[in-house]
Amino acid sequence: MQIILWPRDEYETRLARIRREMEASSTDAILLSDNANIYYLTGRVFAGYAYVPLKGMPVYFVRRPVELEGDGIVYIRKPEEITESIGMSAPASIGLELDVTPYSTVTRLAKVFPGSELKNASPVMRAVRAVKTPLALKMLRESGAKHTRVYKRIPGLFQEGMSDYDLQVSIEHLSRMQGCLGQFRISGDTMELYMGNVLAGRNADSPSPYDFAMGGAGMDPSLPVGADGTLITPDTTVMVDINGNYNGYMTDMTRVFALGTLDPLAVKAHQCSIDIHHALCDMMRPGTPAKALWEKAEEIVMKADLKPYYMGHRQHAGFIGHGVGIEINELPVIAPRSRDILQEGNVIALEPKFVIPKVGAVGIENTYIVHADSVECITLAPEEIIYFDK
Amino acid sequence: MQIILWPRDEYETRLARIRREMEASSTDAILLSDNANIYYLTGRVFAGYAYVPLKGMPVYFVRRPVELEGDGIVYIRKPEEITESIGMSAPASIGLELDVTPYSTVTRLAKVFPGSELKNASPVMRAVRAVKTPLALKMLRESGAKHTRVYKRIPGLFQEGMSDYDLQVSIEHLSRMQGCLGQFRISGDTMELYMGNVLAGRNADSPSPYDFAMGGAGMDPSLPVGADGTLITPDTTVMVDINGNYNGYMTDMTRVFALGTLDPLAVKAHQCSIDIHHALCDMMRPGTPAKALWEKAEEIVMKADLKPYYMGHRQHAGFIGHGVGIEINELPVIAPRSRDILQEGNVIALEPKFVIPKVGAVGIENTYIVHADSVECITLAPEEIIYFDK
Numbered sequence: 001m002q003i004i005l006w007p008r009d010e011y012e013t014r015l016a017r018i019r020r021e022m023e024a025s026s027t028d029a030i031l032l033s034d035n036a037n038i039y040y041l042t043g044r045v046f047a048g049y050a051y052v053p054l055k056g057m058p059v060y061f062v063r064r065p066v067e068l069e070g071d072g073i074v075y076i077r078k079p080e081e082i083t084e085s086i087g088m089s090a091p092a093s094i095g096l097e098l099d100v101t102p103y104s105t106v107t108r109l110a111k112v113f114p115g116s117e118l119k120n121a122s123p124v125m126r127a128v129r130a131v132k133t134p135l136a137l138k139m140l141r142e143s144g145a146k147h148t149r150v151y152k153r154i155p156g157l158f159q160e161g162m163s164d165y166d167l168q169v170s171i172e173h174l175s176r177m178q179g180c181l182g183q184f185r186i187s188g189d190t191m192e193l194y195m196g197n198v199l200a201g202r203n204a205d206s207p208s209p210y211d212f213a214m215g216g217a218g219m220d221p222s223l224p225v226g227a228d229g230t231l232i233t234p235d236t237t238v239m240v241d242i243n244g245n246y247n248g249y250m251t252d253m254t255r256v257f258a259l260g261t262l263d264p265l266a267v268k269a270h271q272c273s274i275d276i277h278h279a280l281c282d283m284m285r286p287g288t289p290a291k292a293l294w295e296k297a298e299e300i301v302m303k304a305d306l307k308p309y310y311m312g313h314r315q316h317a318g319f320i321g322h323g324v325g326i327e328i329n330e331l332p333v334i335a336p337r338s339r340d341i342l343q344e345g346n347v348i349a350l351e352p353k354f355v356i357p358k359v360g361a362v363g364i365e366n367t368y369i370v371h372a373d374s375v376e377c378i379t380l381a382p383e384e385i386i387y388f389d390k
Numbered sequence: 391m392q393i394i395l396w397p398r399d400e401y402e403t404r405l406a407r408i409r410r411e412m413e414a415s416s417t418d419a420i421l422l423s424d425n426a427n428i429y430y431l432t433g434r435v436f437a438g439y440a441y442v443p444l445k446g447m448p449v450y451f452v453r454r455p456v457e458l459e460g461d462g463i464v465y466i467r468k469p470e471e472i473t474e475s476i477g478m479s480a481p482a483s484i485g486l487e488l489d490v491t492p493y494s495t496v497t498r499l500a501k502v503f504p505g506s507e508l509k510n511a512s513p514v515m516r517a518v519r520a521v522k523t524p525l526a527l528k529m530l531r532e533s534g535a536k537h538t539r540v541y542k543r544i545p546g547l548f549q550e551g552m553s554d555y556d557l558q559v560s561i562e563h564l565s566r567m568q569g570c571l572g573q574f575r576i577s578g579d580t581m582e583l584y585m586g587n588v589l590a591g592r593n594a595d596s597p598s599p600y601d602f603a604m605g606g607a608g609m610d611p612s613l614p615v616g617a618d619g620t621l622i623t624p625d626t627t628v629m630v631d632i633n634g635n636y637n638g639y640m641t642d643m644t645r646v647f648a649l650g651t652l653d654p655l656a657v658k659a660h661q662c663s664i665d666i667h668h669a670l671c672d673m674m675r676p677g678t679p680a681k682a683l684w685e686k687a688e689e690i691v692m693k694a695d696l697k698p699y700y701m702g703h704r705q706h707a708g709f710i711g712h713g714v715g716i717e718i719n720e721l722p723v724i725a726p727r728s729r730d731i732l733q734e735g736n737v738i739a740l741e742p743k744f745v746i747p748k749v750g751a752v753g754i755e756n757t758y759i760v761h762a763d764s765v766e767c768i769t770l771a772p773e774e775i776i777y778f779d780k
Binding site: 005033035039043044045046047048063064065066067096098099100101102103104105106107120122169172173176177179181182183185188190192193194195207208209210211215219220221222223224247248314315326 | 395423425429433434435436437438453454455456457486488489490491492493494495496497510512559562563566567569571572573575578580582583584585597598599600601605609610611612613614637638704705716
């Protein structure tokens with residue numbers, strides 16, 4: 001089994017991007033152990049460490065799996081064995097993933113590099129991963145196409161008397177049968193979500209502890225997010241936000257379904273979400289500040305007089321979009337105090353949503369690729385509210 | 391919404407247990423933010439921090455959800471606001487969850503307690519959670535009963551021509567319809583698994599990077615574990631290790647299914663696993679060193695001449711059992727260098743397994759409660775190899 005699964009030029013591109021960011025932050029070497037970062041560089045996941053010096057060959061310190069092949073592989077049992085291999089050429093500064101690696105682990109790893117200044121490699125890798133390579137974009141389009149196929153079949157899954165949970169389980173099953181990998185990668189371990197979120201009616205207004213755009217009470221207090229068993233009843237909505245990870249890169253998409261006749265306020269708010277998407281698509285170009293997108297959306301919402309329902313009702317989310325790729329929460333963040341500036345190759349999930357009391361959640365989410373002078377939507381299911389009974 | 395969801399006496403018991411371990415490690419206060427630990431204490435998950443001083447009232451610093459009610463709740467936007475609330479009564483030492491909280495977060499939180507010595511609260515909470523309360527045991531029995539019902543229906547899910555992946559998706563769907571919460575809580579973020587593992591035939595011998603007892607190549611290099619699409623064919627086995635989290639406490643169970651006629655070596659190894667379970671059940675009493683269990687199992691395996699296949703073939707796992715509860719990897723660990731000593735109230739998943747080349751994985755896993763003078767198995771599906779075609 002080759003340790004590097006990307007084509008050679010893809011691997012070289014990724015390595016060069018990492019080194020460019022390392023150089024910009026004066027980091028002489030980084031040691032990656034986060035699965036998402038190791039996958040970014042190698043195209044696979046292994047247990048161990050990828051050591052990338054600014055100059056010279058990367059070294060892969062592997063604990064598991066056995067039998068990996070390729071240049072620069074050193075099998076180790078514990079990180080202390082790294083010292084011997086690095087030896088005389090210890091870097092002046094070593095970047096570790098301080099934003100995701102536990103304190104105890106960092107303390108132990110730092111001792112492996114006794115003479116090196118400790119730097120934070122997390123911003124380096126976040127910056128690198130925010131700009132997708134052409135191959136990553138191809139993978140994202142593939143995930144988006146499969147994701148879209150599943151969403152188009154959701155109306156066929158609905159049966160009268162279903163709860164939001166029943167519908168969620170049906171969509172999960174369909175997704176898995178279409179090859180969805182299931183596992184939902186989130187940076188940091190404080191957010192937990194099982195394959196996405198289906199919210200019916202009043203449950204959309206249940207506040208959740210997790211930092212997702214919409215809440216939901218969940219089925220059990222140990223996992224208070226999403227479907228809570230609310231029946232799908234006339235004149236209410238069901239919002240479907242099920243993840244789209246069909247390879248190592250995932251797309252994010254939300255659509256709204258309904259029964260009966262909705263309060264015109266809900267219909268208006270749904271249209272407002274679509275209007276926001278259109279307006280922001282015109283702005284999403286390299287150089288645009290992420291917060292300008294947030295402000296534009298805010299302006300549209302205020303004009304439409306929908307502020308009390310925007311991004312939640314009893315509880316409001318603080319962002320309306322986020323980068324997506326190997327993990328669901330990548331850069332840029334579309335939020336009022338974001339300092340991110342859009343770049344060509346960003347992949348952004350926009351999710352301006354509303355919660356209408358007694359009706360439910362409305363609004364859509366799409367995943368977009370930012371090109372030099374256009375944006376490309378890769379989640380192409382119909383955007384209007386789909387009525388199961390019409 | 392009450393912040394404390396456990397019955398009052400359960401909450402008091404849990405608080406007292408935490409304080410006993412704090413006292414033993416000379417920790418004056420702990421600040422918990424890990425979802426698993428917050429759930430342990432309160433019976434719910436919230437975003438924020440549970441501050442537990444050795445004496446005096448706990449304070450709950452909450453970021454989300456809104457509208458929580460109860461004693462000692464302080465809503466905050468950022469951890470720096472904790473300082474004001476704690477104020478004059480800053481503890482001499484503060485325990486943070488150093489083994490799971492990212493380095494950057496710990497550094498930030500430590501500044502909230504400028505005069506306090508930094509201690510590690512992770513061992514405190516691991517020790518507390520290793521011994522289950524009677525209510526936790528009740529929840530574990532409930533999960534075990536639902537888990538068992540699902541396993542008993544697996545033969546009815548099998549259809550000719552299925553791959554391991556197809557069977558896995560069917561079992562996942564059945565589990566979800568029975569109320570399985572899906573989300574698989576693992577301490578630390580280096581292990582990733584989507585709802586469990588189904589391994590057919592040769593794929594059982596594929597080495598995986600993750601620290602699970604069995605491997606599997608997975609469906610995509612971004613998640614290299616478990617089912618890889620291997621067809622379920624005559625004279626091979628399918629090992630099913632799908633998780634059983636039907637409330638905040640989960641059980642762990644593995645069973646083996648097969649088609650055709652198995653190599654006698656596989657049949658012998660499966661029986662050896664059952665024999666190991668019986669032998670270890672006789673030893674699992676308070677006071678037994680965890681490593682004595684590992685050694686006894688090793689002895690049985692050596693006598694049966696099955697060592698090359700034990701706990702993997704191309705790659706071997708380093709443990710044969712583990713505590714289970716809110717997370718899948720709790721204490722005690724049944725491994726050669728484990729220093730854990732069994733206690734009444736431990737809940738242990740034992741999984742002595744074998745990989746037989748060309749046949750697949752065999753052996754069973756059960757979850758046991760350690761009582762004062764007995765063990766109680768709470769995963770009660772039939773233990774023999776079940777032949778789909780007989």
